[in-house]
Amino acid sequence: MxxxxxxxxxxxxxxxxxxxxxxxxxxxxxxxxxxxxxxxxxxxxxxxxxxxxxxxxxxxxxxxxxxxxxxxxxxxxxxxxxxxxxxxxxxxxxxxxxxxxxxxxxxxxxxxxxxxxxxxxxxxxxxxxxxxxxxxxxxxxxxxxxxxxxxxxxxxxxxxxxxxxxxxxxxxxxxxxxxxxxxxxxxxxxxxxxxxxxxxxxxxxxxxxxxxxxxxxxxxxxxxxxxxxxxxxxxxxxxxxxxxxxxxxxxxxxxxxxxxxxxxxxxxxxxxxxxxxxxxxxxxxSAVRVPCTACRYCCGGCPAEINIPEVLALYNRYKIDGEWALEDMDKLDTKGKPKDCISCAACESHCPQGIAISKIMEELAEKTSR
The missing domain is CATH 3.20.20.100 (NADP-dependent oxidoreductase domain)
Known part of the structure; x- marks a missing residue:
């Protein structure tokens, strides 16, 4: 050492x-x-x-x-x-x-x-x-x-x-x-x-x-x-x-x-x-879109109880690997899903990386509801 x-x-x-x-x-x-x-x-x-x-x-x-x-x-x-x-x-x-x-x-x-x-x-x-x-x-x-x-x-x-x-x-x-x-x-x-x-x-x-x-x-x-x-x-x-x-x-x-x-x-x-x-x-x-470090500062006040870091990790996979990665959405350890997001932006006020989480949830909700 x-x-x-x-x-x-x-x-x-x-x-x-x-x-x-x-x-x-x-x-x-x-x-x-x-x-x-x-x-x-x-x-x-x-x-x-x-x-x-x-x-x-x-x-x-x-x-x-x-x-x-x-x-x-x-x-x-x-x-x-x-x-x-x-x-x-x-x-x-x-x-x-x-x-x-x-x-x-x-x-x-x-x-x-x-x-x-x-x-x-x-x-x-x-x-x-x-x-x-x-x-x-x-x-x-x-x-x-x-x-x-x-x-x-x-x-x-x-x-x-x-x-x-x-x-x-x-x-x-x-x-x-x-x-x-x-x-x-x-x-x-x-x-x-x-x-x-x-x-x-x-x-x-x-x-x-x-x-x-x-x-x-x-x-x-x-x-x-x-x-x-x-x-x-x-x-x-x-x-x-x-x-x-x-x-x-x-x-x-x-x-x-x-x-x-x-x-x-x-x-x-x-x-x-x-x-x-x-x-x-x-x-x-060129393939990465979300700089999430999974610090979890965003999770405590989410009214939809979304495990935001896990969803963002899946989002990165989707951006790199394609829409097939979204098939794993139901496997995530999260009570709330992107479709449950109410765009209150409580998570964004605590995010050290300044990620536009609400917009990402909206995009994922649209992709996974088809």
């Missing part, structure tokens, strides 16, 4: 995200499969992963409790680092949330604490709420070791928020797709200018970059037959200075094994490999 120095500690280059843990068959998002989840955490610990990321809202609030049972209770507290977050839209009472998180986690401190999902619309709300000063006080008391933020904002707003205080670190969505076609490069450069250490989320874009279009995949396989498509995404990030941890939401042993192999050494892409990856990405982009 490659490691990176952060202040006076050493962090594993690969971090374990706990937003996409395995679910009991037929269960809801909060029904984490404890047995399979424990196997994944045990494997991670045995292979040197020491950074574990969670949040107040992950798995309906059960992700933190899961880490208490499988990590905090079973391993020495100084053998790992926990990252947790305050999301003002989930509960604006930051004092109560922080105390509840300590209880859920079963610990007296949180190592890496983040202001969660700063956007152009929420940045000022966070600043005016007083939460940052409160968490600074918790840091002085030793209940928080390092204070940072995660951002889904524009590069301009990111710069403003980064200048508000001397942050210990920041977390951004960073991958080669968003580097080429989004604002990831500008966000990365803004943090580098202020010398703020970077934690990477969505390095494989919610798994979307683990499987490209056939033509794009063939290009990569021809160059490196032994490497998975996902490994190219991680190796691209290894080229970038200032990155301390790359998070991956590993939900099965196969993903864990592949990632551990990738991070066994610093095997950054060569210049020629990066050029090839960018060419494959250009081909892939």
């Amino acid at each position: 490659i490691t990176k120095e952060f202040q006076n500690i050493s962090l594993s280059g690969l971090g374990m995200g706990n937003m996409r843990l395995p679910i009991i068959q037929g269960g809801s998002d909060g029904d984490i499969d404890l047995e399979r989840g424990t196997e994944i955490i045990d494997k991670a610990m045995s292979e040197g992963i020491n950074y574990y990321d969670t949040a107040y809202i992950y798995h309906g609030g059960k992700s933190e409790e899961f880490l208490r049972e499988v990590l905090v209770k079973r391993y020495p507290r100084d053998s790992f680092y926990i990252a947790d977050k305050f999301f003002i839209h989930a509960n604006p009472d930051y004092k109560a949330v922080f105390e509840e998180q300590l209880t859920r986690l079963g610990t007296d401190h949180i190592d890496f604490y983040l202001i969660h999902s700063v956007t152009d619309n929420t940045a000022e709300t966070y600043i005016k709420s007083g939460c940052i000063e409160y968490f600074e006080e918790q840091k002085r008391l030793g209940r928080i070791k390092y204070l940072g933020f995660s951002s889904h904002s524009s590069p301009e707003k990111l710069k403003e928020f980064a200048a508000y205080r001397d942050w210990d670190f920041a977390q951004i969505q960073l991958n080669y797709f968003d580097w080429l076609y989004g604002s990831a490069k500008a966000e990365y450069e803004a943090l580098r200018e202020k010398n703020i250490p970077i934690i990477v989320m969505e390095p494989v874009r919610g798994g979307r970059l683990a499987s490209l279009t056939p033509e794009a995949e063939e290009m990569l396989k021809s160059a490196c037959p032994e490497n998975t498509t996902a490994s190219w995404a991680f190796r691209f990030l290894m080229r970038l200075e200032g990155i301390k941890v790359i998070l991956s939401g590993m939900s099965d042993n196969e993903q864990m094994r592949d990632n551990l192999n990738t991070f066994s050494a610093n095997n950054a892409l060569t210049d020629d490999e990066e050029k090839l990856l960018f060419k494959a990405c250009e081909i892939f982009r």
Whole structure:
């Protein structure tokens, strides 16, 4: 496991995200499969992963409790680092949330604490709420070791928020797709200018970059037959200075094994490999229409109870593979279907990617009602 120095500690280059843990068959998002989840955490610990990321809202609030049972209770507290977050839209009472998180986690401190999902619309709300000063006080008391933020904002707003205080670190969505076609490069450069250490989320874009279009995949396989498509995404990030941890939401042993192999050494892409990856990405982009990362921020307030990320994933398949993919609509794990959408746009107000979900639902409703 490659490691990176952060202040006076050493962090594993690969971090374990706990937003996409395995679910009991037929269960809801909060029904984490404890047995399979424990196997994944045990494997991670045995292979040197020491950074574990969670949040107040992950798995309906059960992700933190899961880490208490499988990590905090079973391993020495100084053998790992926990990252947790305050999301003002989930509960604006930051004092109560922080105390509840300590209880859920079963610990007296949180190592890496983040202001969660700063956007152009929420940045000022966070600043005016007083939460940052409160968490600074918790840091002085030793209940928080390092204070940072995660951002889904524009590069301009990111710069403003980064200048508000001397942050210990920041977390951004960073991958080669968003580097080429989004604002990831500008966000990365803004943090580098202020010398703020970077934690990477969505390095494989919610798994979307683990499987490209056939033509794009063939290009990569021809160059490196032994490497998975996902490994190219991680190796691209290894080229970038200032990155301390790359998070991956590993939900099965196969993903864990592949990632551990990738991070066994610093095997950054060569210049020629990066050029090839960018060419494959250009081909892939022409087929992709929806940049959903399956963060599930859109789901909580949907009156039709549509599993929006699953529907959007099917939409991407439809755009790539054709209308036959829509035959799987009835197989989706969702109570509501696109035809049930009332175009209230509640989902769109919470979408970090700014996806026009209502229009997509309308298109899918038309296609599947024929």
